[in-house]
Amino acid sequence: MSSPPTRTASPRLRGLAAAGASVALLTVVLAAVESAHHVANLSMLYLLVVIAIAVRHGRGAAVAAAVLAFLACDWFFVAPRFRFTVSDPAEWVALLVFLVTATVVGQLTALLRARADEARQREREAAALAEASWSVASQFERDAALAVVLQRACELSGAVGAAVVAWDAAGPTVVAHTGAQAGLADWLPRRPDEAVPAGAGLLVVALGAEEHVGALVLRMPAGRPLEAAARRAVDSLAHHAGVVLQRDRLMQVEARTRALHEADRLKTALLSMVSHDFRSPLASIKASAGSLLPGSQPLDPATQTELVQGITASVDRLNRMVENVLALSRLEAGAWRPQIEPTPVDEVVGLALEPFGPADNSRVRVDLEPGLGEVWVDTVQVAEVLTNLVANALRYSSPRTSVELRARRGHGCDVFEVADRGLGLPPGPVDQVFAPFWRGPGLGESARPGVGLGLAVCRGLVEAHGGTISARRRQGGGTVMRVELPRSRRDEGLGGG
Amino acid sequence: MKVLVVDDEPPIRRAVRVGLERHGYQVVEAFDGENALDVFAEHSPQVVILDLAMPRRDGLSVCRELRAWSQVPILVLSVRDDDRNKIAALDLGADDYLTKPFSLDELLARMRAVLRRAEAGQATEPEPLALGDVTIDFARRSVTRAGAPLHLTPLEFEILRCLALNAERVLTHRQLLSRVWGDEYAEDAHTLRVHVSNLRAKIEPEPARPRYLRTEPRVGYRLRLERE
Numbered sequence: 160m161s162s163p164p165t166r167t168a169s170p171r172l173r174g175l176a177a178a179g180a181s182v183a184l185l186t187v188v189l190a191a192v193e194s195a196h197h198v199a200n201l202s203m204l205y206l207l208v209v210i211a212i213a214v215r216h217g218r219g220a221a222v223a224a225a226v227l228a229f230l231a232c233d234w235f236f237v238a239p240r241f242r243f244t245v246s247d248p249a250e251w252v253a254l255l256v257f258l259v260t261a262t263v264v265g266q267l268t269a270l271l272r273a274r275a276d277e278a279r280q281r282e283r284e285a286a287a288l289a290e291a292s293w294s295v296a297s298q299f300e301r302d303a304a305l306a307v308v309l310q311r312a313c314e315l316s317g318a319v320g321a322a323v324v325a326w327d328a329a330g331p332t333v334v335a336h337t338g339a340q341a342g343l344a345d346w347l348p349r350r351p352d353e354a355v356p357a358g359a360g361l362l363v364v365a366l367g368a369e370e371h372v373g374a375l376v377l378r379m380p381a382g383r384p385l386e387a388a389a390r391r392a393v394d395s396l397a398h399h400a401g402v403v404l405q406r407d408r409l410m411q412v413e414a415r416t417r418a419l420h421e422a423d424r425l426k427t428a429l430l431s432m433v434s435h436d437f438r439s440p441l442a443s444i445k446a447s448a449g450s451l452l453p454g455s456q457p458l459d460p461a462t463q464t465e466l467v468q469g470i471t472a473s474v475d476r477l478n479r480m481v482e483n484v485l486a487l488s489r490l491e492a493g494a495w496r497p498q499i500e501p502t503p504v505d506e507v508v509g510l511a512l513e514p515f516g517p518a519d520n521s522r523v524r525v526d527l528e529p530g531l532g533e534v535w536v537d538t539v540q541v542a543e544v545l546t547n548l549v550a551n552a553l554r555y556s557s558p559r560t561s562v563e564l565r566a567r568r569g570h571g572c573d574v575f576e577v578a579d580r581g582l583g584l585p586p587g588p589v590d591q592v593f594a595p596f597w598r599g600p601g602l603g604e605s606a607r608p609g610v611g612l613g614l615a616v617c618r619g620l621v622e623a624h625g626g627t628i629s630a631r632r633r634q635g636g637g638t639v640m641r642v643e644l645p646r647s648r649r650d651e652g653l654g655g656g
Numbered sequence: 657m658k659v660l661v662v663d664d665e666p667p668i669r670r671a672v673r674v675g676l677e678r679h680g681y682q683v684v685e686a687f688d689g690e691n692a693l694d695v696f697a698e699h700s701p702q703v704v705i706l707d708l709a710m711p712r713r714d715g716l717s718v719c720r721e722l723r724a725w726s727q728v729p730i731l732v733l734s735v736r737d738d739d740r741n742k743i744a745a746l747d748l749g750a751d752d753y754l755t756k757p758f759s760l761d762e763l764l765a766r767m768r769a770v771l772r773r774a775e776a777g778q779a780t781e782p783e784p785l786a787l788g789d790v791t792i793d794f795a796r797r798s799v800t801r802a803g804a805p806l807h808l809t810p811l812e813f814e815i816l817r818c819l820a821l822n823a824e825r826v827l828t829h830r831q832l833l834s835r836v837w838g839d840e841y842a843e844d845a846h847t848l849r850v851h852v853s854n855l856r857a858k859i860e861p862e863p864a865r866p867r868y869l870r871t872e873p874r875v876g877y878r879l880r881l882e883r884e
Contacts, residue, residue, distance in 0.1 A: 474757060501846055503853030505853060505866075509864055509866045512864070539874055
């Protein structure tokens, strides 16, 4: 650890040492055997040693082994022994042929080994990249996809830790990480184009060519730089991480766009409602007020009263629309929590029917299940729902027919129903009537102005209670609107005192 | 009869002034909370119509300040959904409230009710009541329907007595509870609702469409006598 140069040189030195040791060992063994028996072609045995050294330690060590074997052969086994001179010229040829053969075979063997190593390394890279690609393609969850990429990057590069870092105006943010992280934040460059401080042991690989999306940061163990071959694979993994980040960003943009689109649709609908539904009562108020101004012909008191009553009715209608728009926006913002309390059912119903005048009230038949007692609701909100439903039923049915308001106990819930003998639901899915700004076909410009918000508000309020609202076609004509509110809150409420 | 109208919106002050003057009231105006206290000190009106949401000292604060030294009837103007301030004003001693937008008829009716109560002074026993065919004589503690005796529990009778003493005027849950049960029960609105429901079943011709015992949602109850 303390002396990196020794460590980097050691493979070569070890190769040379191994070559020397192997040749010496073989020589000692051969010398011992030679004293008893003559060994034919003992140079072939040296060739085996050279091949073995080439396989284990590479080209340099193989050449060294060949030369050492040549010298050992000459010194110990070629007459005159223990001299480098050679008496028989044929021996010279044999020795030289051995040297050349040993060198060439050693080189070829070492080359083969290197190729095999390279192939194995590539195979590992390919497997890692394939896994990273698969994870990126199949895993839409950003952190899970990045975790796989980071893990593979560590394995391939030998890094002890890795992180994906993104930069914004405030500086670097670690998006995902694996392995050793201690002090990572201190070392990260403040800006993507800044250099990493030397000695940090960090390798920063940009995630994409275009714009500085972020970087893959590898924490390398001291004294072990990334090999060139591994670098290719790491670049490729960084690219994958870049794809994941880009995709995540696009998905966020898309979600925001969708929300904005929906908000925009509501706003457009609201504007068209303001321009139409709000204007007609405003027009009637203005016209009536104008008629009340003193003119050439004095108005008789009955006409005056009629005009003033018209103004009052228009104001009430406008006020109701404003309430509904406010209610809807508050419900959509999730800012209208019901205050659920046990309430006698007749109080809820009484409150719901209060806004109706005597003529309308005489058309409403109330049918409460005996012994129903209390319901667990926000009195004001549920009364609002029932008022809206009864108002719709009255508005869309003949004045000669009656509207029924029923309350009874269901399975684990309280059920309210409003039934009429009116126009009935339009063709198509029955649930469409609960969409904000929906209005029945042909009602758009009709003499029965609706706001298109009442039922949307009802659904919002009922759902805030954890209940459901539904519409169905009534047998024999007309509509039944059904509200189910859970009774399960009873226990919670009592527990709270 | 002098009325102080406190509202920061000139068109509302103006409309109320015109309406009240046509019915014989004399009107003084104030445009915010601070101004209201000054004008009140100068003119000593017999009724105050007080907006809640105002700059420079809101209606609640004016209400608290006035109640520190005056029993003048106060009628609070509020917008819907501002329940908390409405209830706070009533519990502070405001006499009743009106929700904007309101009609002049409603305003006149409420004013008459609070004035009637102010004139009646410290009556402890309400006048005998006739609610449809139900007659209640508080002094004799007798309740009859079409001449036949009707049994009310002591608590039901007490609730009805409180409401009758403040006929046409809203009483908050807290006010009713502390008067009938005592201060320590002031939070138990549920109990009150159950007793009112039982009371309705006995005296209302159609309990699901109460004519006399009216619910003021989230606030309290009001006894309506239909004499308007």
